[in-house]
Amino acid sequence: MSPRWGMALGAVVLVALTVWGARHVYAVAHPDLDPGHRFTVVYAVAFAILCWQTLLALSERPYVTSAEQLQLLHRLRVVTNVPIYNEDPAALKETIASLLDQTRLPQVIHAVNDGSTRVDYADVRAWAETAATERGVELVWFDKPNGGKRSAQVVTFSSTPDADIYLTVDSDAVLDERALEEGLKPFADPEVTSVAGVVQALNNRANLLARLTDLWFVIGQMTDRSSLSTMGSVLVNSGPLALYRAQVVRDHLHTYASEEFLGRRVEFSDDSMLTLFCLCAGKTVQQPTAFAFTLMPETLDHHLRQYLRWMRGAFIRSFWRFRYLPTNRYAYWAHLAGWVQTLVSLWVFIALFVMGAARDPGSVPHLLLIPVLVGYGQALRYFSARRSDEPAWSRALTVLLSPLAALWAFFGLRLVRLYAIATCRRTGWGTRESVEVALARPARAS
Template sequence: MTSHPALTARVHRSGTVLAAAITLVAAALWAAHHGITAATYGDETGSRLAAVWAITFLLLLSQTLMYHCERPRRISARGRRQLDALNVAVLLPVYNEDPGYLRLGLQSFLDQTRRPTSVHVVDDGSTSTDYAQVRAWWLRAAREAGIRTTWQRTPNAGKRHAQATGVYASPDADIYVTVDSDSCLAPNALAELLVPFARARVQSVAGIVLATNHRTNLLTRVTDLWFTTGQLTDRSALSAMGAVLVNSGPLAAYRAPVVRDNLESYLGETFLGRPVAFSDDSLLTLYALLRGRTVQQPSAIVFTALPEKASHFARMYMRWMRGSTIRSVWRMRYLPVTGYAYWAHLLRWFQVALSTAVLGWLLVVEPVRYGNLPPASFLVVPFLIGQAQALRYLGVIRSDERMRQRAVTWLLMPLAVAGSWTLLRAMRWWGVATCARTGWGTRQNGAEVALAPAADPRPVQPQAQLASR
């Protein structure tokens, strides 16, 4: 198999990005004020809109200040030696994954500047292949690299049970690292992911997820832009307070007791009498929140394959929204009301409800009941806010992409904003209404995204191929 240059990335902090974000938010505020003033609405309606915009911008301002307070954690040489002594076990469940992506991820463990102590691969009854070639290569390569490893095939029981099989195989682990079968870690990802654990109160750490196939088509470009921006704004703001609500599946780490002590409830979760197969990452994060701080490490980067078809994306997003609804019930029940995470969670739902109500009011109630068209600010403000937040996307420096290429993707933010305000909003509420559908729903017929084989060993990198030496 032909190898490719290792893919790397870093999140660049820039005062220019902050200044530009503040400028665009100020412009959005001015546009809102101008639109309300120029509209034909009466004083009562104008006052209502002014109140809504004021609340929105106060929330945006506080979030902007908070996510710029996030810093990658650093430690001393002594602290690094203590972290190097930790037993770190990687849990890698596999189900109908493309063999190319699976090997890509396994190779990235070998290329780590701080290698894991052990890697536990569990094939959860895949029906598309038995991975015989990848398995033989990995067992040999891991042994030569000094990484303890197991590779087990079990009857299909779901991702959580596959992870649990890995937990049972590593009872001496200090840290569990959860990854997906298409995760490809940057060379320093594991070393950086462990750094926050130098603080005893930190119970879980999330990595930053970027796309391997982000230039495949318009869908992957916009999804990468939307997803990366969300991690570097919303989740960064929560991280600054030690209250990350959801870690990403492609890369996260937990203190071993967080996983072991809750394994029975993790495997046996039910909702409305039905077993829950998804939302595993958010449940592990909730367990961690109940014990201490949950943070994000912006310098720990992982690459993953995004959906390349609309149907695949829709199934993934609906799974997320149904899981988010279920997890919200548990957060309201179990999180202490004295903690920041509890109120951050409620505030998020308030923002969703408020924005949905405003959308319905301006597009339906005002035209039908009062004969007023939406104000000009409605057509301007969301897009200015989106472009301002997406400046964080430009702060990600990738080894496989020049800045002008990322700038082109940044210009697509209006598509992401329009989609989130319409289609994704409708899907979110449909997910709330159908949250009792707790099945996984993807890869039932095999891999949905495949890594094309390399055509040339020279350093020419096809857009969908990002691998490591």
């Protein structure tokens, strides 16, 4: 995003926060005038947290490097893991092609076929091996019995003791050509142990659900994750594009490969666990100039199963964070504050939208105004991740849909999260027993 647009966005957000702040000060002084006056203090605290998060997010800056630092980064040995399970062959080919099209190439690519049962990858493998040789990249193809994404990653982590950086991607991720070059820059700081890239939906214009998912996903990265990155405390990376100090990963390899929860093997939440290892060892950040594109669900069933898996993983990972994150780190208190907000907002939601709406249905539109306006305000951050394959009017249309995204998260996804917590012992993957989304077109960031 250009500096001019950044200043304009910051001004809009700060003006909105100022006006809303004045509203909260008035509400605290005159609680009887507020239909939700029982929660005036709760609203004021939530507003203060939102202000803090917004200011931190707007303070995020991309890491830049000197010529000397770039030379040091160029010497790092980057090993890439591509776990494959029932992926669309065209999407997998595009993933490998994007890795071979990087301005800074990885030294090694491990393509690990984790026992796919629905797809034959013979043609993709033959093409990939030839293309990698032409680019001077070592490509190693593994075929193994199905053991889950982690086991596919462990194949790489356990067989590359000379790696300096592990680049993890999904088998339907298409990296922008400068993704690796940009993603490596934060490692010029020796305290940085992991780097998250910014992920956008490759199929964001497929249908309404894809647009809403892309909007919700990008906003989450450019608000919550950006604010945590400013403090060196990113809690979870995204699978389509993440980089890790290899030694940190190898130091925890046995724990990573054998995690259990309530006596059951955990097959998901791999990105959050790797990020936690790195967070305990140093700073975890996001590089807002490193982009990847991935296929998002195009059906409600697929969307719900994906979100259910993410929320089960988030709940399980919370126990690890409370146990292992140092209490003198910002990450610990940000994580604690997140759970306090979740529990308090659930209490307010039940009081106002369940019991309150039953007594006074006419109050619901007024109460919904706040989440809708907050959603619009945060949706402005969507413009900060531009892409060359989409016109401005299309991105504006997506932002105009932010009330739908806000209401879906407020009502629908809230219930999914509660169900995920109640069923957290179901630790299987839950998706992709067959090809669920096929590639339609590549993309690039601008």
